[in-house]
Amino acid sequence: xxxxxxxxxxxxxxxxxxxxxxxxxxxxxxxxxxxxxxxxxxxxxxxxxxxxxxxxxxxxxxxxxxxxxxxxxxxxxxxxxxxxxxxxxxxxxxxxxxxxxxxx
Numbered sequence: 001x002x003x004x005x006x007x008x009x010x011x012x013x014x015x016x017x018x019x020x021x022x023x024x025x026x027x028x029x030x031x032x033x034x035x036x037x038x039x040x041x042x043x044x045x046x047x048x049x050x051x052x053x054x055x056x057x058x059x060x061x062x063x064x065x066x067x068x069x070x071x072x073x074x075x076x077x078x079x080x081x082x083x084x085x086x087x088x089x090x091x092x093x094x095x096x097x098x099x100x101x102x103x104x
Contacts, residue, residue: 003035063087 006018011027022030068085075083 001037001039003033003037005033005035007031007033 006020006022008016008018008022008024008028008030010025017033022028024030068087071085072083075081075085
């Protein structure tokens with residue numbers, strides 16, 4: 001998107017923006033703005049995360065409910081989004097159709 005505007009600033013520091021050539025008061029100046037704004041700035045962000053856990057961190061014991069709750073809370077606080085953590089054993093389908101390592 002390309003925009004051509006006029007920024008009018010007065011001696012008190014007040015500003016206004018106009019599309020057309022402005023009529024100025026004695027204490028105003030006009031600054032012509034030519035802006036090129038990428039359309040991608042107006043698209044909704046696509047959130048993406050990559051999490052890698054080394055083999056050495058593998059544990060055969062299931063995670064406790066407290067650990068799962070803490071993970072959900074930490075991600076919710078960091079992102080502001082509702083996050084659900086579910087423990088899924090390898091080669092076992094998720095109960096909510098979340099992809100597992102079989103179908104990633």
